[in-house]
Amino acid sequence: MSVSPLVWALTIAGILAVIAADLFLIHRNDTREFTTRRAAFWSSIYIGLAVLFGIGVWVFSGARYAGEYFGGFVTEKSLSVDNLFVFMVILTRFAVPKQAQHTVLMAGIVIALVLRGIFIAVGAAAISTFTWVFFIFGAFLIWTAIGLVRGGDEDEFEENALLRWAKRVIPTSDDYDGNRFVVRRHGRRLVTPLAIVMIAIGSTDVLFALDSIPAIFGLTTEPYLVFTANAFALMGLVQLFFLLGGLTDRLVYLAHGLAFILGFIGVKLIFHAMHEYGVAWAPEIPIWLSLAVIAGTLLATTAASLAVGRKAGDKAAPRRLPVHANPDARADEADAAATREG
Numbered sequence: 001m002s003v004s005p006l007v008w009a010l011t012i013a014g015i016l017a018v019i020a021a022d023l024f025l026i027h028r029n030d031t032r033e034f035t036t037r038r039a040a041f042w043s044s045i046y047i048g049l050a051v052l053f054g055i056g057v058w059v060f061s062g063a064r065y066a067g068e069y070f071g072g073f074v075t076e077k078s079l080s081v082d083n084l085f086v087f088m089v090i091l092t093r094f095a096v097p098k099q100a101q102h103t104v105l106m107a108g109i110v111i112a113l114v115l116r117g118i119f120i121a122v123g124a125a126a127i128s129t130f131t132w133v134f135f136i137f138g139a140f141l142i143w144t145a146i147g148l149v150r151g152g153d154e155d156e157f158e159e160n161a162l163l164r165w166a167k168r169v170i171p172t173s174d175d176y177d178g179n180r181f182v183v184r185r186h187g188r189r190l191v192t193p194l195a196i197v198m199i200a201i202g203s204t205d206v207l208f209a210l211d212s213i214p215a216i217f218g219l220t221t222e223p224y225l226v227f228t229a230n231a232f233a234l235m236g237l238v239q240l241f242f243l244l245g246g247l248t249d250r251l252v253y254l255a256h257g258l259a260f261i262l263g264f265i266g267v268k269l270i271f272h273a274m275h276e277y278g279v280a281w282a283p284e285i286p287i288w289l290s291l292a293v294i295a296g297t298l299l300a301t302t303a304a305s306l307a308v309g310r311k312a313g314d315k316a317a318p319r320r321l322p323v324h325a326n327p328d329a330r331a332d333e334a335d336a337a338a339t340r341e342g
């Protein structure tokens with residue numbers, strides 16, 4: 001796939017323009033809570049942009065590359081749903097006000113997008129030079145899949161080294177001040193806790209890239225498609241956070257579905273590496289089969305999760321989410337309580 005520097009520049013400029021519009025036009029001076037209705041509207045806008053971009057890839061580069069893009073986008077979007085659990089824990093742990101959650105998530109994702117771009121560039125260079133890197137990526141994805149199946153405390157959040165350093169070194173105020181990241185107190189310039197949360201979101205999302213980037217390289221080795229699929233998945237992550245706040249606790253089989261997808265892509269990477277080294281029996285899995293496996297797995301796990309939730313009456317959800325994660329959660333609980341009292 002031949003992508004000129006001009007197309008790269010226009011693509012990055014377009015992505016930055018969308019992010020700027022979200023930060024400075026849509027959300028500027030808006031102190032309202034980001035409700036489920038607003039999240040659904042803007043999620044549809046972002047998904048529509050991602051689909052339109054994929055259609056553009058189809059028109060200008062053909063069905064093969066369009067399939068690779070859509071496969072990468074769907075995979076990144078699916079992995080991001082599981083990542084939302086940790087984001088919810090972070091926002092609750094730092095007691096981020098509801099009206100400031102959209103701002104801090106967007107800022108953290110901008111940081112993650114820049115760092116992921118660097119990671120993608122390094123990964124693409126390594127793959128183009130060393131074929132054996134596919135073995136490493138494939139083995140890592142299979143190991144990650146096994147870890148997902150074994151399970152663990154998904155609501156656990158451990159501060160990474162960057163976050164601990166920031167909290168120790170950066171002068172920080174005690175209280176939030178709306179959506180501001182920097183304030184002046186007694187002649188000193190201090191960052192607010194919102195800036196610390198932004199670092200936590202951004203650095204944590206980069207850790208998520210350790211499985212998502214190798215996964216998308218298993219679907220396409222085109223750096224342009226890898227970058228754009230990641231960008232569109234990240235840009236809509238904020239809206240997805242608020243949209244799925246009341247639904248994520250129902251997706252009880254999501255981790256198993258993602259484990260199967262990562263394991264499948266890991267095997268695909270290993271087969272590809274073996275094929276490159278001349279192993280005749282190693283098959284090359286086509287992109288249409290990868291798309292079918294990914295889409296079928298997500299549909300099956302979502303349907304099974306919702307069916308289990310209905311049968312159980314939603315009395316005991318395996319994953320409990322913080323109340324602060326969903327802007328409408330307290331109102332829903334109040335309405336339910338009033339109904340019971342009535």
